[in-house]
Amino acid sequence: MTDRARAIFDAVLPARLPDPVPFSADAPSNIALSKYWGKRDAGLNLPLNSSLSISLAEWGTTTRVGPAEDGADAVWLNGERLAPETGFARKVVAFAERFRRGQTLPLHVRTENTIPTAAGLASSASGFAALTRALAGSFGLDLAEDRLSMLARFGSGSATRSLWHGFVRWDRGAREDGTDSFARPLPEIWPDFRIAIIRVDTGPKSQSSRDGMGHTVATSPLFGQWPEQAEADCAAIEAAIKARDFLRLGALTEANALAMHATMIAARPALCYLKPESWQVLDRLWAARRDGLEAYATMDAGANVKLIFLEDSAPVIAELFPDAAIVEPFGPAAQR
Amino acid sequence: MTDRARAIFDAVLPARLPDPVPFSADAPSNIALSKYWGKRDAGLNLPLNSSLSISLAEWGTTTRVGPAEDGADAVWLNGERLAPETGFARKVVAFAERFRRGQTLPLHVRTENTIPTAAGLASSASGFAALTRALAGSFGLDLAEDRLSMLARFGSGSATRSLWHGFVRWDRGAREDGTDSFARPLPEIWPDFRIAIIRVDTGPKSQSSRDGMGHTVATSPLFGQWPEQAEADCAAIEAAIKARDFLRLGALTEANALAMHATMIAARPALCYLKPESWQVLDRLWAARRDGLEAYATMDAGANVKLIFLEDSAPVIAELFPDAAIVEPFGPAAQR
Numbered sequence: 160m161t162d163r164a165r166a167i168f169d170a171v172l173p174a175r176l177p178d179p180v181p182f183s184a185d186a187p188s189n190i191a192l193s194k195y196w197g198k199r200d201a202g203l204n205l206p207l208n209s210s211l212s213i214s215l216a217e218w219g220t221t222t223r224v225g226p227a228e229d230g231a232d233a234v235w236l237n238g239e240r241l242a243p244e245t246g247f248a249r250k251v252v253a254f255a256e257r258f259r260r261g262q263t264l265p266l267h268v269r270t271e272n273t274i275p276t277a278a279g280l281a282s283s284a285s286g287f288a289a290l291t292r293a294l295a296g297s298f299g300l301d302l303a304e305d306r307l308s309m310l311a312r313f314g315s316g317s318a319t320r321s322l323w324h325g326f327v328r329w330d331r332g333a334r335e336d337g338t339d340s341f342a343r344p345l346p347e348i349w350p351d352f353r354i355a356i357i358r359v360d361t362g363p364k365s366q367s368s369r370d371g372m373g374h375t376v377a378t379s380p381l382f383g384q385w386p387e388q389a390e391a392d393c394a395a396i397e398a399a400i401k402a403r404d405f406l407r408l409g410a411l412t413e414a415n416a417l418a419m420h421a422t423m424i425a426a427r428p429a430l431c432y433l434k435p436e437s438w439q440v441l442d443r444l445w446a447a448r449r450d451g452l453e454a455y456a457t458m459d460a461g462a463n464v465k466l467i468f469l470e471d472s473a474p475v476i477a478e479l480f481p482d483a484a485i486v487e488p489f490g491p492a493a494q495r
Numbered sequence: 496m497t498d499r500a501r502a503i504f505d506a507v508l509p510a511r512l513p514d515p516v517p518f519s520a521d522a523p524s525n526i527a528l529s530k531y532w533g534k535r536d537a538g539l540n541l542p543l544n545s546s547l548s549i550s551l552a553e554w555g556t557t558t559r560v561g562p563a564e565d566g567a568d569a570v571w572l573n574g575e576r577l578a579p580e581t582g583f584a585r586k587v588v589a590f591a592e593r594f595r596r597g598q599t600l601p602l603h604v605r606t607e608n609t610i611p612t613a614a615g616l617a618s619s620a621s622g623f624a625a626l627t628r629a630l631a632g633s634f635g636l637d638l639a640e641d642r643l644s645m646l647a648r649f650g651s652g653s654a655t656r657s658l659w660h661g662f663v664r665w666d667r668g669a670r671e672d673g674t675d676s677f678a679r680p681l682p683e684i685w686p687d688f689r690i691a692i693i694r695v696d697t698g699p700k701s702q703s704s705r706d707g708m709g710h711t712v713a714t715s716p717l718f719g720q721w722p723e724q725a726e727a728d729c730a731a732i733e734a735a736i737k738a739r740d741f742l743r744l745g746a747l748t749e750a751n752a753l754a755m756h757a758t759m760i761a762a763r764p765a766l767c768y769l770k771p772e773s774w775q776v777l778d779r780l781w782a783a784r785r786d787g788l789e790a791y792a793t794m795d796a797g798a799n800v801k802l803i804f805l806e807d808s809a810p811v812i813a814e815l816f817p818d819a820a821i822v823e824p825f826g827p828a829a830q831r
């Protein structure tokens with residue numbers, strides 16, 4: 160942890176934490192409609208541009224944090240106790256340490272992901288968001304929601320947006336120390352909004368999104384125009400949501416995702432998270448759109464394609480992409 | 496024809512042309528290693544950036560121009576006399592008219608393309624280059640090569656580079672009237688340089704390259720950085736040719752092509768000349784390169800993929816891409 164990151168936790172948390180109590184929290188995964196791509200400060204995990212996401216209702220993470228009766232940190236993932244040197248266990252303990260800042264407060268952390276493995280979605284966004292809420296609860300901290308979001312940012316950029324259901328906007332912020340870079344939920348409810356996840360199975364990712372982002376910022380000759388465009392897209396997408404203009408929202412969402420992938424394709428060497436099978440899904444979507452379907456695609460740092468559409472397009476989507484998993488972002492799971 | 500274009504032809508050609516005599520000329524097709532993408536002046540067909548190509552030896556066009564004994568312009572394509580309203584016939588006559596500027600000098604123009612239809616390559620580059628040479632010869636004009644190249648530019652941008660065999664560089668030029676925007680052949684001969692054309696059959700193009708270029712310049716938020724990068728790539732590719740550094744040449748060529756396609760993918764709506772099958776070819780190439788193959792790809796405003804490599808990689812290329820057509824750009828056909 161850099162000294163600057165430490166200073167943020169020092170400013171937000173009390174100097175001494177009380178003994179932890181058992182506390183459970185959950186958080187949904189999310190998909191960015193306007194992407195986060197590029198950091199302006201790697202040490203503080205600060206983005207170059209604002210982003211806007213939709214949360215995935217029941218797909219997410221439940222995390223329970225409590226005192227370690229045996230006096231040693233331990234991490235469980237989906238019921239299995241992990242060896243301390245496991246990557247996931249080390250990340251969880253390192254994040255807890257940001258809260259403890261040297262105090263001896265051993266913890267047991269139990270994480271359950273409710274994202275179907277078949278969906279091929281990363282769980283770091285919901286994982287760090289749930290962990291942030293659970294740590295805050297376990298230590299009895301009465302933190303405002305924006306402070307929780309800012310702290311979750313240190314776990315993973317997309318975790319900044321995963322504290323809430325529905326549409327969430329992460330403001331890039333202007334301050335150098337990043338204390339104004341956090342997310343907030345938008346009040347808009349759009350009951351017939353739907354998301355389809357189309358899995359493109361191509362084995363493990365060639366490069367983590369963190370590494371891919373760094374490579375693109377450092378080598379892509381087209382990256383320079385991205386932050387300004389992404390900021391404009393984010394504002395336009397928020398306006399389209401407020402206006403309930405689905406066609407505009409869809410066109411902007413798809414264009415924003417393709418622009419992000421274009422910055423990677425222009426990186427040197429090229430970074431192609433999209434695989435031929437991803438382009439096949441896009442081709443099938445675009446052909447259906449010429450026939451009147453109102454659905455749009457977005458893709459993250461991986462080969463999968465996600466579609467957004469409204470409920471009345473669901474039968475056509477199910478026919479075109481029979482293996483797609485459908486999420487209702489404003490369904491019952493989002494209303495708890 | 497704009498008045499400014501007319502002024503160029505007036506400056507280069509004599510006020511009155513003599514009666515035409517039969518004259519035949521040929522020109523090779525070419526593939527840009529450093530792409531021409533974006534115009535700074537549509538009326539004068541002036542590019543935003545310089546470009547550099549390799550000509551395709553025996554693949555090209557032979558054009559014969561002679562007086563029309565029957566007193567009426569007529570155009571033949573591959574032995575077939577075209578109706579005057581055919582697109583190709585109209586383009587040929589319009590280009591001849593740039594030379595005649597109102598003089599009544601009816602012409603018969605016979606065009607033979609030697610590009611295999613299966614190659615899926617456009618013939619406008621070699622077509623307008625051969626036509627320019629044939630018109631100049633038919634009217635007995637003693638024009639310097641750079642003037643011929645500048646005039647060919649008015650037929651098609653890539654025709655500017657198709658007057659010669661081997662490597663050719665088209666300088667964007669700085670003058671507003673475009674009189675310094677023409678190509679010149681590079682002196683370098685690279686006998687074991689090879690090109691493979693991998694046809695990706697996807698039916699007719701969705702959009703002409705001229706329209707695609709205009710759409711990209713007008714709507715792609717990432718286009719702004721292209722001209723400067725393309726200019727730098729062009730200079731670096733020329734330097735790599737002079738240094739006989741094939742790996743550097745290959746990496747730059749592929750990166751330049753992908754950057755051009757990235758500008759299109761980011762256009763709004765996206766312009767994807769590359770099809771899923773094109774990405775499959777690239778994936779196969781990249782996998783082979785991880786195994787040591789020294790070959791690089793370039794793609795134009797269409798779905799086909801072209802590879803560049805040196806002769807000693809030819810057996811592996813033939814095994815990987817059995818349907819590829821192989822061109823020897825410095826072979827016997829280029830030495831006539």
